[in-house]
Amino acid sequence: MDHGEFEGVIGLEVHAQLLTDTKIFCGCSTKFGGEPNSHTCPTCMGLPGALPVLNKKVVDFAVKLGLALHCDINRRSIFARKNYYYPDLPKGYQISQYEEPICTDGYLDIYLDGNKKRIRVKRVHMEEDAGKLVHEGTIESSSYSLVDYNRSSVPLLEIVSEPDIETPGEAVLYLKMLRDVLLYLEICDGNMEEGSFRCDANVSVRKKGVSDLGTRTELKNLNSFRFIERSLAYEMERQIGVIVGGGEVVQETRLFNAEEGATYSMRGKEEAHDYRYFPEPDLLPLTVDDQWVDRIRQSLPELPMEKMDRFMTEHGLPKYDVEILASDKELADYFEETIGLFPEPKTVSNWIMTELLRELKSGNVSPKRSPLSPANLAELLVLIKDGTISIKIGKEIFPELFRSSVSPKSLVEKKGLLQISDESAIVATIDRVIDRFPKEVADFRGGKEKLLGFFVGQVMKETKGKANPKLLNELLARRLKG
Ligand code: ADP
Ligand code: MG
Ligand code: ZN
Secondary structure, X not given: OOHHHEEEEEEEEEEEEOOOOEOOOOOOEOOOOOXXXXXXXXXXXXXXXXXXXXXXXXXXXXXXXXXXXXXXXXXXXXXXXXXXXXXXXXXXXXXXXXXOOOEEEEEEEEEEOOEEEEEEEEEEEEEEOOOEEEEEOOOOOOOEEEEEHHHOOOEEEEEEEOXXXXXXXXXXXXXXXXXXXXXXXXXXXXXXXXXXXXXXEEEEEEEOOOOOOOOOEEEEEEOOHHHHHHHHHHHHHHHXXXXXXXXXXXXXXXXXXXXXXXEEEEEEOOOOOOOOOEEOOOOOOEEOOHHHHHHHHHHOOOOHHHHHHHHHHXXXXXXXXHHXXXXXXXXXXXXXXXXXXXXXXXXXXXXHHHHHHHHHHHHOOOHHHOOOOHHHHHHHHHHHHOOOOOHHHHHHHHHHHHHHOOOHHHHHHHHOOOOEOOHHHHHHHHHHHHHHOHHHHHHHHOOOHHHHHHHHHHHHHXXXXXXXXXXXXXXXXXXXXX
């Protein structure tokens, strides 16, 4: 049997930490990185008698994401207790949603090899995060752990996909698009290192043509796109190997070891948790009415996929460009502001994708904080278009324009970079060059037309790259031939 006979089936569970100022059931701050246990109160410490009060903003954000993912927004949903014991969970249960979540049955489209593919979203529900354990010392040296409850009860949305994803690469495309949607909605900062966007991946394999799903394993807490891709690829190969070898895949939770590039069993089904869910008695069923949903619907921004489609139809840009431009809302805004002033979308897109992105990346600045404003980029492009400077000079001064935020016009004047478009000045230089290279001139006239480039180079050298290239080519050809 060869491995090509198999296909992968992947379903993803994403946890997105919400950008609310306060926690989901109390007024404590959600700020990352405070003094341990300084953002706590009786409610998020789980002290007896403390009662949860639902943060309305969390519901706003859940509805927002639900609408963006084309879900049904359930007018009534229920909070439930998910019971298990762990030191970072002071109540002995996590408040989550189970049988009746707020959003169900949506989808997210991604671009796959130039075509749209729809990944169905099973549910989006609200829940609280757990605290954090800090392990000190080693097992040998009488180790101990400290617990920090600052993260306890920070609001999360869990987004569960249907098993519609077929390859590790596709999983990453889905996750990137979902992250972009969250960023566009401004409800999550998407920071994977700090854990504000994290993913558990369920994966199984089956023979092509078979419709039943295979037994799946779950990969936990993958905190980078690269790890997700690598661990899924490893796990699919491992499962295929088990089946080809005559064995059976065991349903279990596995952890990815990045150094070894392999996954390891963490717990099997036998030890799987029975969470004994039941409705949270301290919270009423949540009802949202049509007005609430409509109000949120009206506040929705244009989403990444809509923006990509519009950039293609309205501005005639290729898909390659729009995927880059729309992957970051600030960059898309920067682009649109610039074409408002210099209405040549493809030219603007080229400059943004090459020169601007290079500078933004190397300086680690966001488009919104770019020292080179859209107005200044447009001004630069006008200078090039009207022949004041050459493209070459434009690219040369770009890094300085970016760093100094001076106007392109004044920099060009200050540095004396004005393109020479004065015929007589160019002709004078051409004559000098021709005098200096009689042999090359003779060769050219004898048929070695390729030498034109050599003469262009010589004139450019003399004018320090400032001769108008179009004019120079014309004048030079005329002069050499005649
Ligand atoms: P549970 O309730 O056990 O967590 P769910 O039905 O909620 O299971 O599924 C969890 C995730 O696993 C979903 O993203 C789903 O798409 C995915 N999934 C379910 N079955 C399979 C399978 N056989 N192969 C791959 N993914 C699966
Ligand atoms: Mg689940
Ligand atoms: Zn609190």
